[in-house]
Amino acid sequence: MLECRNVTVRFGGLTAVKNMNLQVQQGTIHSLIGPNGAGKTTLFNAITRLVQAQEGDILLEGRSIIGERTEDIIRHGMVRTFQNLQLSPFQTVRDNIMAGLVHTWQGGAWSALLAKHSRFMDEAADKVRAAAELFGIQNRLGSLVAGLPYGLLKKVELARALAGNPSIILLDEPAAGLNNDETAELDEILTLLKSRGQTIVLVEHDMSLVMRISDAVTVMNFGQLIADGRPAEVAKNPDVIRVYLGGDYGA
Numbered sequence: 001m002l003e004c005r006n007v008t009v010r011f012g013g014l015t016a017v018k019n020m021n022l023q024v025q026q027g028t029i030h031s032l033i034g035p036n037g038a039g040k041t042t043l044f045n046a047i048t049r050l051v052q053a054q055e056g057d058i059l060l061e062g063r064s065i066i067g068e069r070t071e072d073i074i075r076h077g078m079v080r081t082f083q084n085l086q087l088s089p090f091q092t093v094r095d096n097i098m099a100g101l102v103h104t105w106q107g108g109a110w111s112a113l114l115a116k117h118s119r120f121m122d123e124a125a126d127k128v129r130a131a132a133e134l135f136g137i138q139n140r141l142g143s144l145v146a147g148l149p150y151g152l153l154k155k156v157e158l159a160r161a162l163a164g165n166p167s168i169i170l171l172d173e174p175a176a177g178l179n180n181d182e183t184a185e186l187d188e189i190l191t192l193l194k195s196r197g198q199t200i201v202l203v204e205h206d207m208s209l210v211m212r213i214s215d216a217v218t219v220m221n222f223g224q225l226i227a228d229g230r231p232a233e234v235a236k237n238p239d240v241i242r243v244y245l246g247g248d249y250g251a
């Protein structure tokens with residue numbers, strides 16, 4: 001479904017991602033873990049073409065996307081969320097989720113005035129509602145984003161990512177800042193999405209969540225791959241244990 005082959009990303013003299021390989025199978029939850037600064041977000045940025053990889057190739061459904069623009073990649077069905085929320089605070093929840101559908105508009109500027117546009121808007125409203133219902137936030141669609149609690153904002157961002165029915169979603173630390181109940185809810189939602197065939201790539205520091213829901217886990221340290229496999233195998237890997245015991249995690 002998604003494949004990184006020997007991807008290297010440098011920022012000046014710093015190599016943030018070095019010769020990384022990643023193979024995400026369709027319909028799985030694949031977690032990418034590693035200590036702070038390991039290069040996880042940078043690899044997401046390279047995959048979604050927000051930064052340029054200097055070496056290697058990235059394939060989506062067998063096709064190289066290394067030369068494509070971010071907008072094209074979204075059109076191919078790959079969407080992401082950000083480690084720091086990226087919502088428009090002075091718009092409503094509805095408008096923020098709707099922003100996830102802009103790329104699905106097939107008409108040009110002129111046809112925006114025509115019936116085609118009103119049909120698009122009706123369908124978009126249905127998709128926004130369906131995405132909001134998945135997260136139980138349908139009664140908040142009219143609220144301004146500014147001032148809403150953090151856990152709810154995380155749901156808005158996930159709803160926006162999912163509104164356009166992506167084939168693969170990349171989530172950068174969706175559980176960060178959530179309390180236990182909210183994390184349990186996230187666990188349920190990700191499991192539900194997987195049962196519907198959704199492919200999910202997850203960067204996450206919450207190891208109990210990662211170990212519980214992942215089909216596969218890839219571990220990075222200093223930009224490089226150090227382990228790859230099923231959660232139980234990876235958890236036993238001596239290199240992984242060393243990295244985590246040496247860090248702040250203790251597990």
Ligand SMILES: Nc1ncnc2c1ncn2[C@@H]1O[C@H](COP(=O)(O)OP(=O)(O)OP(=O)(O)O)[C@@H](O)[C@H]1O
Binds near residue numbers: 011034035036041043
């Ligand atoms: N735009 C940039 N310019 C320069 N250096 C960068 C840039 N983005 C990331 N880096 C550096 O690349 C390295 C990898 O950072 P990255 O954000 O990918 O790590 P991460 O694994 O996502 O960490 P965290 O778990 O803290 O989010 C770090 O040393 C970081 O400082």
Ligand SMILES: [Mg+2]
Binds near residue numbers: 083
């Ligand atoms: Mg990061």
